Amino acid sequence: MDTQKRSTEELILEAAQAVFLEKGLAGARMQEIADRAGINKALLHYYFRSKEKLSALIIERAISVILPRVMAVLDTDLELFDKIRLVVDTYLTFVSRNSFLPLFIVNEVNRNPQFFFRTVVDNKRTHLDKFRRQVEEAVAQGRIHPISPAQLFMNVMSLVIFPFLGKPIIQVGLGLSEEEFKREMEHRHTEVAEFVIRAIRA
Amino acid sequence: MDTQKRSTEELILEAAQAVFLEKGLAGARMQEIADRAGINKALLHYYFRSKEKLSALIIERAISVILPRVMAVLDTDLELFDKIRLVVDTYLTFVSRNSFLPLFIVNEVNRNPQFFFRTVVDNKRTHLDKFRRQVEEAVAQGRIHPISPAQLFMNVMSLVIFPFLGKPIIQVGLGLSEEEFKREMEHRHTEVAEFVIRAIRA
DNA sequence: CGCAGATTTAACCAGCTAGTTAAACCATCC
DNA sequence: GGATGGTTTAACTAGCTGGTTAAATCTGCG
Numbered sequence A, B: 001m002d003t004q005k006r007s008t009e010e011l012i013l014e015a016a017q018a019v020f021l022e023k024g025l026a027g028a029r030m031q032e033i034a035d036r037a038g039i040n041k042a043l044l045h046y047y048f049r050s051k052e053k054l055s056a057l058i059i060e061r062a063i064s065v066i067l068p069r070v071m072a073v074l075d076t077d078l079e080l081f082d083k084i085r086l087v088v089d090t091y092l093t094f095v096s097r098n099s100f101l102p103l104f105i106v107n108e109v110n111r112n113p114q115f116f117f118r119t120v121v122d123n124k125r126t127h128l129d130k131f132r133r134q135v136e137e138a139v140a141q142g143r144i145h146p147i148s149p150a151q152l153f154m155n156v157m158s159l160v161i162f163p164f165l166g167k168p169i170i171q172v173g174l175g176l177s178e179e180e181f182k183r184e185m186e187h188r189h190t191e192v193a194e195f196v197i198r199a200i201r202a
Numbered sequence C: 001c002g003c004a005g006a007t008t009t010a011a012c013c014a015g016c017t018a019g020t021t022a023a024a025c026c027a028t029c030c
Numbered sequence D: 001g002g003a004t005g006g007t008t009t010a011a012c013t014a015g016c017t018g019g020t021t022a023a024a025t026c027t028g029c030g
Helices: A002-027 A030-037 A041-047 A051-074 A080-097 A101-111 A113-121 A127-140 A149-165 A167-174 A178-200 B002-027 B030-037 B041-047 B051-074 B080-097 B101-111 B113-121 B125-140 B149-165 B167-174 B178-200
Strands: none
Touching: A002 A030, A002 A041, A002 A051, A002 A101, A002 B002, A030 A041, A051 A080, A051 A101, A051 A113, A051 A127, A080 A127, A080 A149, A080 A178, A101 A113, A101 A149, A101 B101, A101 B167, A113 B167, A127 A149, A149 A167, A149 A178, A149 B149, A149 B167, A149 B178, A167 A178, A167 B101, A167 B113, A167 B149, A178 B149, A178 B178, B002 B030, B002 B041, B002 B051, B002 B101, B030 B041, B051 B080, B051 B101, B051 B113, B051 B125, B080 B125, B080 B149, B080 B178, B101 B113, B101 B149, B125 B149, B149 B167, B149 B178, B167 B178
16 A cells, blocks of 8 residues: 555656646646546546645755755865865756756746745755855965855856756757767866866965 | 837737746736737737747747847957957846846747747857857967867856846845845856956966 | 445536637728 | 728637546455
């Protein structure tokens, strides 16, 4: 019973995630979710009463799966440059396997920011403090060029996430095949971190 | 008649753009577009027969308003570092005044890449060649660190565009007020270019 | 077996949405 | 004044969507 129950519930959640990520919240259809989960609409509503509740679950799931990873790395005691290398690699590795996630999250967070506010933030804000102090200290010691932690954080996030959002634009703009794009993205695992480090090293 | 006609058509297009950008393609309602344009649904369909045709127009408009700006700058004869400074400033200035555009474009381009393919690409691909040669030349002359034009292009695009897409994430993550976020974004007009230049300068 | 919960089936509803239609209204221009 | 074309009004449709319902079926378990 337990395995059956969990398996059906998981089946639905996986199908829902897939459909929501592909079509967006407004574009997703409950019928399609049911179809992909191999069940019918009645059972879908039997498990998750409404589309709203289901989508809220998916959003929460999506965010809480990706955000803690970064925060955990930022919170370690690693030396700044190594921390940058690790956060870049961690993030890129994860997102490579979930390449639709960024677009979905960015969308829903923009569409409904206060949801994001409440769910994830309160317990995580402290994590950035260590990173912030670390950057300010490195600047004060003259080890890196003057840069605010906010700017550095934005830059790292941008370099890591954007290529997944802008894939079609980049691919078309540069005339890359699927294979070539993939290869360029793999280069980034090491290149992005070194790019950032060269940019800030004094 | 001419002024009347143009004004109504423009009114609709502006209203449509506003609604599409806010709600996304699937979330936008023809009724709301009509309301915001100060007309009724019948007239809306009288001007633009279907939602599909209207949205196609808006997408094309949105893309063709932002893409040529970057391409034009990349196509100039400016020295590489100055070109980076100009493209960053040009882009940031424009996007600051149209901060919903990136999310909309990224969405629709991901949802329907082949549309983007056909509309914009053919005539523009050549523009990047000059930039590409310029980067390869600078690398060959040892004036900048070895980096592929593709990586550099991705990096600049990322640093410029992403903060607008990830605004809520960044704002909440860093605990910035609206005012503080705005100030950080203004810093970027100069900081991003110098960040990139430091990263590549040999 | 008989019970309970999971699952299916199929039909249904109410609400919304894109799009249509037809008749009337109004301004402009000839 | 009358034709023209933009504009309004209001009612309508056809289709889809989320959600419900009730009865039937299946499944494992005591």
